[in-house]
Amino acid sequence: MKRQGIAEALRDAITEEMTRDPSVFCIGEDIGVPGGWGGAFTVTLGLSEKFPGRIIDTPIAELGFTGIAVGAAMMGMRPIADVQYGDFLFLASDQLINNAAKMRYMSGGAITVPMVMRAPVGATGRGSQHAQSMERYFTGVPGLKVVAVSNAYDAKGMLKAAVRDDNPVLFFEHKLLYGSKGARAEPGAVDATSEIPEGDYTVPLDKAAVRREGNDVTLLGWLLMAHNSLAAAGTLGGEGIDAEVIDVRSLSPFDYETIGASVRKTGRVVIAEEGPKTGGVSAELAAGIAERFGKFLKEPVVRVASADVPVPFTPILENDYRPDAAKIAAAARKLIKG
Amino acid sequence: MNLDRDFVLGLYRKLVLIREFEERVKFLFLEGTMPGTIHQCQGQEATAVGVCAALGASDYITSTFRGHGHALAKGLSVQEMLDELFGASTGCCKGKGGSMHVGNMAKGMVPGIAIVAGGIPLAAGMALAFKMRKTGQVVACFFGDGAVAEGAFHEGVNMAAIWDLPVIFVCENNLYGASTRIDKVMKNPKVSDRAASYGFRGETVDGNDVIAVYEAATKAAAECRAGKGPVLLELLTYRRTGHSRRDACHYQAKTEKEAWFSRDPIDRFATQLLGRGDIAIADLEAIKAAVEKEIEDGVVNAKQAPHPTLADLTTDVLA
Numbered sequence A: 001m002k003r004q005g006i007a008e009a010l011r012d013a014i015t016e017e018m019t020r021d022p023s024v025f026c027i028g029e030d031i032g033v034p035g036g037w038g039g040a041f042t043v044t045l046g047l048s049e050k051f052p053g054r055i056i057d058t059p060i061a062e063l064g065f066t067g068i069a070v071g072a073a074m075m076g077m078r079p080i081a082d083v084q085y086g087d088f089l090f091l092a093s094d095q096l097i098n099n100a101a102k103m104r105y106m107s108g109g110a111i112t113v114p115m116v117m118r119a120p121v122g123a124t125g126r127g128s129q130h131a132q133s134m135e136r137y138f139t140g141v142p143g144l145k146v147v148a149v150s151n152a153y154d155a156k157g158m159l160k161a162a163v164r165d166d167n168p169v170l171f172f173e174h175k176l177l178y179g180s181k182g183a184r185a186e187p188g189a190v191d192a193t194s195e196i197p198e199g200d201y202t203v204p205l206d207k208a209a210v211r212r213e214g215n216d217v218t219l220l221g222w223l224l225m226a227h228n229s230l231a232a233a234g235t236l237g238g239e240g241i242d243a244e245v246i247d248v249r250s251l252s253p254f255d256y257e258t259i260g261a262s263v264r265k266t267g268r269v270v271i272a273e274e275g276p277k278t279g280g281v282s283a284e285l286a287a288g289i290a291e292r293f294g295k296f297l298k299e300p301v302v303r304v305a306s307a308d309v310p311v312p313f314t315p316i317l318e319n320d321y322r323p324d325a326a327k328i329a330a331a332a333r334k335l336i337k338g
Numbered sequence B: 001m002n003l004d005r006d007f008v009l010g011l012y013r014k015l016v017l018i019r020e021f022e023e024r025v026k027f028l029f030l031e032g033t034m035p036g037t038i039h040q041c042q043g044q045e046a047t048a049v050g051v052c053a054a055l056g057a058s059d060y061i062t063s064t065f066r067g068h069g070h071a072l073a074k075g076l077s078v079q080e081m082l083d084e085l086f087g088a089s090t091g092c093c094k095g096k097g098g099s100m101h102v103g104n105m106a107k108g109m110v111p112g113i114a115i116v117a118g119g120i121p122l123a124a125g126m127a128l129a130f131k132m133r134k135t136g137q138v139v140a141c142f143f144g145d146g147a148v149a150e151g152a153f154h155e156g157v158n159m160a161a162i163w164d165l166p167v168i169f170v171c172e173n174n175l176y177g178a179s180t181r182i183d184k185v186m187k188n189p190k191v192s193d194r195a196a197s198y199g200f201r202g203e204t205v206d207g208n209d210v211i212a213v214y215e216a217a218t219k220a221a222a223e224c225r226a227g228k229g230p231v232l233l234e235l236l237t238y239r240r241t242g243h244s245r246r247d248a249c250h251y252q253a254k255t256e257k258e259a260w261f262s263r264d265p266i267d268r269f270a271t272q273l274l275g276r277g278d279i280a281i282a283d284l285e286a287i288k289a290a291v292e293k294e295i296e297d298g299v300v301n302a303k304q305a306p307h308p309t310l311a312d313l314t315t316d317v318l319a
Helices: A006-020 A062-074 A086-100 A152-164 A224-237 A256-266 A281-296 A315-321 A325-337 B005-031 B045-053 B068-074 B078-085 B119-133 B145-149 B151-162 B193-198 B210-225 B254-261 B265-274 B281-304 B310-314
Strands: A002-004 A024-028 A055-057 A078-082 A116-121 A145-148 A169-174 A194-196 A209-212 A217-221 A243-247 A250-252 A269-276 A302-306 B060-062 B139-144 B167-173 B201-206 B231-236
Touching: A002 A006, A006 A024, A006 A078, A006 A152, A006 A194, A024 A062, A062 A078, A062 A086, A062 B119, A062 B151, A078 A152, A086 A116, A086 A169, A086 B119, A116 A152, A145 A152, A152 A169, A152 A194, A209 A224, A209 A256, A217 A224, A217 A256, A217 A325, A224 A243, A224 A269, A224 A325, A243 A256, A256 A281, A269 A281, A269 A325, A281 A302, A302 A325, B005 B045, B005 B068, B005 B078, B005 B210, B005 B265, B005 B281, B045 B068, B045 B139, B045 B167, B045 B210, B045 B231, B045 B265, B060 B119, B068 B078, B078 B281, B119 B139, B119 B151, B119 B167, B139 B145, B145 B151, B145 B167, B151 B167, B151 B193, B167 B210, B193 B201, B193 B231, B201 B210, B210 B231, B210 B265, B265 B281
Parallel strands: A024 A055, A024 A078, A078 A116, A116 A169, A145 A169, A217 A243, A217 A269, A269 A302, B060 B139, B139 B167, B167 B231, B201 B231
Antiparallel strands: A002 A194, A145 A250, A209 A243
C-alpha cells in the first residue's frame, strides 16, 4: 500500500497500461516535452522518457488530435488523449460526438473505438473559460461512456478500466483534487489521496460508490461535490441527521441500482452539482430518480447547483458559484425539517 | 499507354458501374421507393476509381456524404450498397448508416463521414496507427473542395505533415461547395498549393482522366509507404448532378457545364481505350450490359431484402 494523490495514481495507471499493452499511447498538448510539465497537471510527467514515441505531443489542435485518436482507435490502438482544460472539449466535440460515439452504430456494429479522453474540470480561479463543468454536455451522448473520479483509488482503477474498455470513455478529473505538486500545485486543493494497493486492479465504469451509509437522506455528488457532500454529511451527523453519501462516479450510464437502493431507504434526495442548475446532469438524475423511484420519495428531489451564470473570476463570487458543504447541508436540513 | 488490357477494362467497368448505379439510384429516389436523401457523384467517377485502383486490399479509404462512388471503387458490392440505401438489414451497415455513411471495414472503407472535413483528422489517426505498428498500409482520405475551409483540414493535414504519416489527402475539387463556387471562398483556388505551406508535396491532377489519377495515386501511395507521406492530390472534376436530391444546379453556368460535360471521364476513357487497338466497341458495350444487369438484379433483390426489427434500434450502440 502507498498513499497517492490523483495525479500520481493516474500516472501509475498509464504507466502500467502502457507496459501491459503496446497499443496504448498518450496524445495531447505539452504532455511529454522534456523539461516540461507532463501535461497541464503533471499526470504524464516523466513518461516520455519511459515510453519513447508513445507520449505524443501535438500542436494546439484539440479537434485535430481528437480525430487522430479516434482514427487510431478504429485501427486497434488504444489512445489516451487529454485536453489541458475540459473547456477545450467544445473544440474536440465534433470528433468525439459525431465520430467516436456514432461510428459503431453507423457501421452496424462493425467498428470499435477504444479510446479515452481525459478532461480536467472545475472552477479554480481561472475565470470563465478554464473552469466549466463539462459533464452536462456529454452525458446524453449515446455511444459515449462518461465517468468522473473523486479520489486516487478510483482514478487509477477507473482509468485502467477505461483503457481496457472497447468504447470511447470520457474521463473527468477535478483540478482541485489532483494533488499536483510543485509549480503545478493548485491553491485551494482538497485532499483526494487514497491508499493504493500493490498490483493490478480496476474499478468498474458503471458503478456508483456509497461513501457513507445513512438512513435519513441521500446526498448525491461527483468530483468535488462528492467531497463536499461528505463534509455536509459530517455536519448533519452532529445535528442528528443521518445522511447517506453516494459518489455517482459513473455519469453515463448512471448506476440506478445503487442510487435506487438508497432512495428506497431514505426517501429523500439532495443532488449537488458544480455547474449551472439549468440543464445540468442533476436535472437528468432527478428526472431519472423520479421516474424510477418516485413512489419511494417522501419529498421531491432537491438540487444544489451553481447559479445560471458563466464561472466568475473574483474569489468571492467563485466561492459562491461552487456549492459548498454548508449549502448542501442546508438543503438536506430543509428537506427533513421543512 | 502500356497498361494491361484486363486492368484498363476493369477500370472502365468500375467507371460505368458507378455511373449506372448513380443514375439508377436517382431514378429510385425520384420514383419514391428509396428513402432518405442522396448526394451523387456522376461526372466524378474517375477520382474514386483511379485512387482506389492504386490501393491494396489492406489499405483504407475514408469518404464523405458523397461516397457511393468511393464505395463501389473500393470493392463494396452493388448488392450491399443498394440494400443499405433501401434501409435493409443486409446492407453494408445493416441499414443503420444509409447513403451518407456507406462503408465496409472488411473491404477497407470507413463508413462515410458526413461532417465536412470530419474524416481528415480521423484518416491521419488511422495513418498514425499504421506508422506506429509499421504495417505499411496507407489511407486515402477523400474530401471535397469545401472541406479545405474547415479547421479540421488544417489541423489534420498539419499533424499528418509533422509526423510524416502515410495518408493521401484526396481533394475532389468539383468547383462547388454545395452551391457556392470556390472563387467566392478561396483567395487562392489552387488547393494543391496548400501542401507546400505544411511542408509536403501537393499536385493538381486532371480528375476526369482515370489514368492520370491512377498514376498520381500510385506515386503518392509509394511515397507514403516509403515514409515520405503525406501527399495532397487535388483532382479537378465536375459534378454532373445536383449537390443533393432535387438540386437543379441553376448556379452552374451553361458554358461551364458544357465545357466539363465535353470532358466526361467515361467518354474520354472509352475513346482512349478504343484507340489502343486491342479493345473494340463491342467489348465496352458488353461491359455496360453486364453492369446494367448486375444493377437490375441488385434492385430486385434490395426491394425484397429484410429490414431490421424494432429490437435492432438499441443494438450496436456500445461494444
